[in-house]
Amino acid sequence: MAESSSTIAKPKIELGSKTVQELLLLAKGEQQVPEKYIHKVGAPDDSSVQLKDIPVIDLDLLLTPSSTTQQLENFRTALTTWGCFQVINHGMTPEFLDEVREMTKQFFALPLEEKQKYLREVNDIQGYGNDKVISQQQTLDWTDRLYLSVYPQEARKLKLWPQNPQSLRGTLEQYSRKLQVVTKTVLVAMARSLNLDDNCFWEQYGEKGKMDVRFNLYPPCSRPDVVLGLKPHADGTIITLLLQDKQVEGLQFLKDDQWFRAPIVPGALLINVGDLAEILSNGIFKSPVHRVLTNPEKERISLAAFCLPELDKETEPFESLVNESTPKLYKKVKNYDRTFFDYYQQGRRPIEASKI
Numbered sequence: 001m002a003e004s005s006s007t008i009a010k011p012k013i014e015l016g017s018k019t020v021q022e023l024l025l026l027a028k029g030e031q032q033v034p035e036k037y038i039h040k041v042g043a044p045d046d047s048s049v050q051l052k053d054i055p056v057i058d059l060d061l062l063l064t065p066s067s068t069t070q071q072l073e074n075f076r077t078a079l080t081t082w083g084c085f086q087v088i089n090h091g092m093t094p095e096f097l098d099e100v101r102e103m104t105k106q107f108f109a110l111p112l113e114e115k116q117k118y119l120r121e122v123n124d125i126q127g128y129g130n131d132k133v134i135s136q137q138q139t140l141d142w143t144d145r146l147y148l149s150v151y152p153q154e155a156r157k158l159k160l161w162p163q164n165p166q167s168l169r170g171t172l173e174q175y176s177r178k179l180q181v182v183t184k185t186v187l188v189a190m191a192r193s194l195n196l197d198d199n200c201f202w203e204q205y206g207e208k209g210k211m212d213v214r215f216n217l218y219p220p221c222s223r224p225d226v227v228l229g230l231k232p233h234a235d236g237t238i239i240t241l242l243l244q245d246k247q248v249e250g251l252q253f254l255k256d257d258q259w260f261r262a263p264i265v266p267g268a269l270l271i272n273v274g275d276l277a278e279i280l281s282n283g284i285f286k287s288p289v290h291r292v293l294t295n296p297e298k299e300r301i302s303l304a305a306f307c308l309p310e311l312d313k314e315t316e317p318f319e320s321l322v323n324e325s326t327p328k329l330y331k332k333v334k335n336y337d338r339t340f341f342d343y344y345q346q347g348r349r350p351i352e353a354s355k356i
């Protein structure tokens with residue numbers, strides 16, 4: 001159902017909440033999970049969720065002339081059915097990816113006071129903390145995070161970039177530079193797979209395109225039957241590039257109304273279409289709904305990089321994808337990420353509001 005963005009309540013103030021790690025420290029081994037994390041409806045019934053291979057795309061082959069047709073065809077199918085794929089040969093060694101995972105673990109393993117040096121300020125998104133709490137009714141996610149803008153350079157708030165572990169700043173710089181290269185290749189391939197001008201997705205991202213990274217920690221949870229690491233959502237991005245934990249699963253995708261577990265492919269990055277690429281492609285690419293489950297024994301980490309258009313850039317379906325037989329399906333949107341979290345926390349999808 002289409003709805004106008006004015007129907008979403010705009011929070012004036014944010015209500016405070018503790019990080020999950022802090023909560024666990026205070027609980028001193030007590031198993032009780034606070035009420036506000038418990039899903040009374042939509043609890044994660046995991047009993048019939050299957051593991052299904054998400055398409056694997058070799059980035060090295062994607063744009064080479066000799067293999068273009070078949071590779072691009074597979075790529076397009078991945079984006080129109082799953083809305084996500086695992087990418088290999090992306091230019092980063094398994095050792096380097098392990099280093100990125102390791103620094104993520106090391107950061108979350110620091111004493112609370114150390115992490116709190118980088119605390120997110122109320123109503124800001126960058127920094128260490130957890131869910132933005134905008135209503136007492138909100139069911140919270142069992143996750144702590146460190147959210148940092150890496151591009152454009154001027155969006156960086158370096159005082160929130162941890163100096164401990166010492167390697168974090170340098171490794172993050174290196175990792176995000178590599179991700180920019182992957183992003184460009186993927187965006188060009190997306191255009192090519194739709195027979196559009198090579199640069200059309202890349203231009204939407206823009207020279208000042210935003211890349212925000214979110215380090216996620218999902219501590220063990222004694223009630224995985226009723227608590228979620230992340231509520232079902234689709235991303236408000238053009239694309240999202242995700243580095244998954246190497247040992248612990250948890251991510252699931254909704255496809256044809258069924259949940260599927262995302263397998264771990266240790267050397268791969270998992271890339272998914274976000275709402276903005278769904279809009280640009282006039283609905284041809286699917287921005288998939290996904291969620292993260294909790295694990296009773298093991299903690300899980302992940303690192304998501306969100307690619308968003310530069311500030312004030314307007315996003316609407318490419319004209320060449322709109323004609324009499326395929327009418328325009330989405331309205332123009334701008335600064336989409338600003339309203340995204342308000343919808344998310346109410347368990348709603350912002351893309352509904354832009355549907356015509």
Ligand SMILES: O=C(O)CCC(=O)C(=O)O
Nearest residue numbers: 214216235251292302304
């Ligand atoms: O932790 C994961 O595997 C997924 C993270 C995610 O979906 C997000 O940060 O938007």
Ligand SMILES: [Fe+2]
Nearest residue numbers: 233234235290
């Ligand atoms: Fe996500």
